[in-house]
Amino acid sequence: MVSNFNLKGKEMDANLKKQLIDQSAHFGVGVVLVVVFSFVFSIITSMLATFVIVYSREIFQRIDNGDPWYECKGGCKLDLLFWGLGIVVGFFVAGW
Numbered sequence: 813m814v815s816n817f818n819l820k821g822k823e824m825d826a827n828l829k830k831q832l833i834d835q836s837a838h839f840g841v842g843v844v845l846v847v848v849f850s851f852v853f854s855i856i857t858s859m860l861a862t863f864v865i866v867y868s869r870e871i872f873q874r875i876d877n878g879d880p881w882y883e884c885k886g887g888c889k890l891d892l893l894f895w896g897l898g899i900v901v902g903f904f905v906a907g908w
Contacts, residue, residue, distance in 0.1 A: 835894040842866065842898020843905060850906035858906065859899050866895040 842862060849858035870888055871881050879885075884892065 831890075835890065838891055838894040839898040839901070842895045843902040846899055846902025847906045850902075855903060855906050859903055862899050862902070863895075866892070866899070870895075 845862040845865065846855075846858050849861050852858075853861065870884070870891060874883065874888065875881050
């Protein structure tokens with residue numbers, strides 16, 4: 813992930829817009845997965861299943877980028893933060 817502090821003008825705007833879209837998608841999909849799974853499974857199982865899917869996706873993304881699967885750096889941590897927020901909100905939406 814490129815830090816916004818090193819960018820100027822249009823580059824920063826483009827990166828910020830990309831990050832807003834990307835992190836909104838992570839959050840939204842986290843909420844939706846927990847809610848959908850909660851129709852079939854318990855809420856805790858739904859949250860755990862969503863976490864397994866999310867973390868697996870991040871591992872495969874790191875492997876595809878040529879990074880070691882076990883290293884979660886800047887962009888990965890930000891993605892997991894928004895996935896986690898989505899999972900927590902999904903817990904409340906699904907009616908714990």
